Amino acid sequence: MRYCWTLFITLVVAEELVAAAPPPIRYTYRKIHDPDGIGKFYMGREIAWVMGYQGADWLDRPEREKEEHTSKLLKALALKPGMVVADLGAGSGYYTFPMAQLVGPKGKVYAVDVQQEMLDIIKRRMRARKVENVLPVLSTETDPKLPQGKIDLILMVDVYHELSHPYEMVREMVKALKPGGLLVFVEYRLEDPNVPIKLVHKMSEKQVIREMQPHPVRHLKTLDTLPWQHVIFFEKE
Numbered sequence: 001m002r003y004c005w006t007l008f009i010t011l012v013v014a015e016e017l018v019a020a021a022p023p024p025i026r027y028t029y030r031k032i033h034d035p036d037g038i039g040k041f042y043m044g045r046e047i048a049w050v051m052g053y054q055g056a057d058w059l060d061r062p063e064r065e066k067e068e069h070t071s072k073l074l075k076a077l078a079l080k081p082g083m084v085v086a087d088l089g090a091g092s093g094y095y096t097f098p099m100a101q102l103v104g105p106k107g108k109v110y111a112v113d114v115q116q117e118m119l120d121i122i123k124r125r126m127r128a129r130k131v132e133n134v135l136p137v138l139s140t141e142t143d144p145k146l147p148q149g150k151i152d153l154i155l156m157v158d159v160y161h162e163l164s165h166p167y168e169m170v171r172e173m174v175k176a177l178k179p180g181g182l183l184v185f186v187e188y189r190l191e192d193p194n195v196p197i198k199l200v201h202k203m204s205e206k207q208v209i210r211e212m213q214p215h216p217v218r219h220l221k222t223l224d225t226l227p228w229q230h231v232i233f234f235e236k237e
């Protein structure tokens with residue numbers, strides 16, 4: 001009897017300790033840091049400043065195809081007519097419009113961005129090009145505002161490293177994917193010193209995989225056939 005009471009009291013105390021435990025500390029902050037970063041760190045990596053809409057011309061630069069082989073990336077996504085996909089951190093829509101063409105009129109592309117000015121550029125281009133299967137979505141820093149369980153593939157080109165709340169954003173992205181849906185990261189290779197991009201705007205494959213560990217996704221494959229970027233595929237479990 002005494003044993004039962006001791007066990008009961010131990011369980012109650014343990015439960016109260018768990019309830020009183022502070023929430024996990026996901027992010028840390030440093031005063032001395034890379035000037036291209038925001039001084040906020042996730043799993044040892046400094047988060048970069050968001051690229052402002054004033055830089056949209058750089059995203060549309062004509063030499064981008066030659067530098068980054070953007071059409072090769074699109075091919076690697078294997079998009080099919082009728083698919084529902086998201087271009088997360090769509091910027092000026094450099095990838096949104098070819099994606100819209102690949103999924104066709106029966107498919108759709110959610111063009112998600114946290115800057116209204118980027119979405120305004122996309123909306124102007126939709127009107128000028130008479131594109132109807134793109135849905136512009138204004139996200140917050142913690143929520144991409146996508147419908148749950150409806151998306152076949154989410155693409156992030158040169159975006160993830162600048163999400164101010166990477167854990168929360170990926171948690172919501174995974175909810176938005178269908179089971180078996182794909183989350184695709186395209187990041188400049190940190191491992192390659194010849195890639196001419198600022199340090200905090202690059203990511204190693206190892207770091208991306210580490211940061212996906214808290215989420216119910218599995219690393220499917222990494223393509224390293226683009227000149228500057230990794231293409232890292234995860235599948236929702």
Ligand SMILES: C[S@@+](CC[C@H](N)C(=O)[O-])C[C@H]1O[C@@H](n2cnc3c(N)ncnc32)[C@H](O)[C@@H]1O
Nearest residue numbers: 051059089090091094113114115139141157159
């Ligand atoms: C470097 S640009 C890349 C744009 C586009 N993916 C491309 O390759 O042309 C990064 C974009 O991510 C967007 N972004 C940053 N944080 C975001 C967030 N929390 N949610 C949605 N978009 C975000 C920025 O506003 C910017 O348009």
